[in-house]
Amino acid sequence: MDSKIIELFFSRSEQALSELSAKYGRLCRKIAYGILKNNEDTEECLNTSYMCLWNSIPPAKPDSLCAYLCSVVRNNAFAIYSKSRYRFCEDSFEELSEIITDGATVESLADGTYLSSLLNDFLAGTDSKNRKIFMCRYYFNMSVSEIAHKVSMSESAVKTRLSRLRQKLRSYLSERGVNV
Numbered sequence: 001m002d003s004k005i006i007e008l009f010f011s012r013s014e015q016a017l018s019e020l021s022a023k024y025g026r027l028c029r030k031i032a033y034g035i036l037k038n039n040e041d042t043e044e045c046l047n048t049s050y051m052c053l054w055n056s057i058p059p060a061k062p063d064s065l066c067a068y069l070c071s072v073v074r075n076n077a078f079a080i081y082s083k084s085r086y087r088f089c090e091d092s093f094e095e096l097s098e099i100i101t102d103g104a105t106v107e108s109l110a111d112g113t114y115l116s117s118l119l120n121d122f123l124a125g126t127d128s129k130n131r132k133i134f135m136c137r138y139y140f141n142m143s144v145s146e147i148a149h150k151v152s153m154s155e156s157a158v159k160t161r162l163s164r165l166r167q168k169l170r171s172y173l174s175e176r177g178v179n180v
Contacts, residue, residue: 001019001023002023002064002065002066004019005019005020005023005065006057006061006062006065009053009054009057009058010057010058010061016054016057017050017053017054020050020053020065020069021050024065024066024069024070025046027066027070028046028049028069028070028073029042029046030140031070031073031074031077031139031140032045032046032049032073032076032077034139034140034141034142035074035077035078035081035141036077036080036081041077041080041081042077044080045073045076045077045080046073048076048080049069049072049073049076052072052076053068053069053072056072074139115178118172118173118176118178119169122168122169122172122173123135126165126168129151129161130161130165132150132151133147133151133158133161133162133165134162134165136150136151137162144158144159144162
C-alpha cells in the first residue's frame with residue numbers, strides 16, 4: 001500500500017494526500033497532539049507535514065513511508081512547539097536530558113543517526129511492556145497517568161519502570177562510549 005501512495009506522489013496525484021491521511025492520519029495526529037496538546041496547533045502541524053511530504057516526494061523515495069512521515073510530523077510539531085507558549089513536554093525532555101547531554105561525543109552524534117541506532121538497539125533489548133512505556137513517554141509525550149491507564153498499571157509502577165529504564169539507558173549508552 002505504501003508503494004502505491006509513493007507512486008501517487010510521484011505522479012503528483014492529490015489522491016496521495018488522501019490515501020496518506022486515511023492510512024496514517026490517526027498516528028500522525030497522536031504524535032503531533034502528544035507534543036502540542038492543542039487541537040489547532042495539531043491541525044496546523046498535520047497540514048504542514050502533508051505539504052512537506054508533497055514537496056519532498058519526489059525526489060525522495062523513502063524506504064518506510066510511515067517512518068518518514070512520523071519524522072516529518074515530529075519535527076514540525078517541535079518547530080511549532082518551540083514557537084508557542086505551550087510547554088507540556090518539558091518533564092519528559094528534562095528526564096532524558098539527564099541521560100543524553102548536548103555535549104555527547106559531537107563527532108559520533110553529529111547527525112543523530114548513531115544515537116538513534118543506539119536507542120533502537122536499547123529498546124529492542126527490552127520487553128514489550130517496557131518498550132511501550134518508554135515510547136509512550138518519550139516519543140508520544142504522554143503523561144504518566146495516561147501511560148498508566150493505557151498499560152493498566154498504577155502511576156507509581158509506571159514511574160518506577162521509567163526510572164529503571166533511564167538508568168539502564170544511561171548504562172547502555174555509557175558502555176558504548178556516549179558521554180552521559
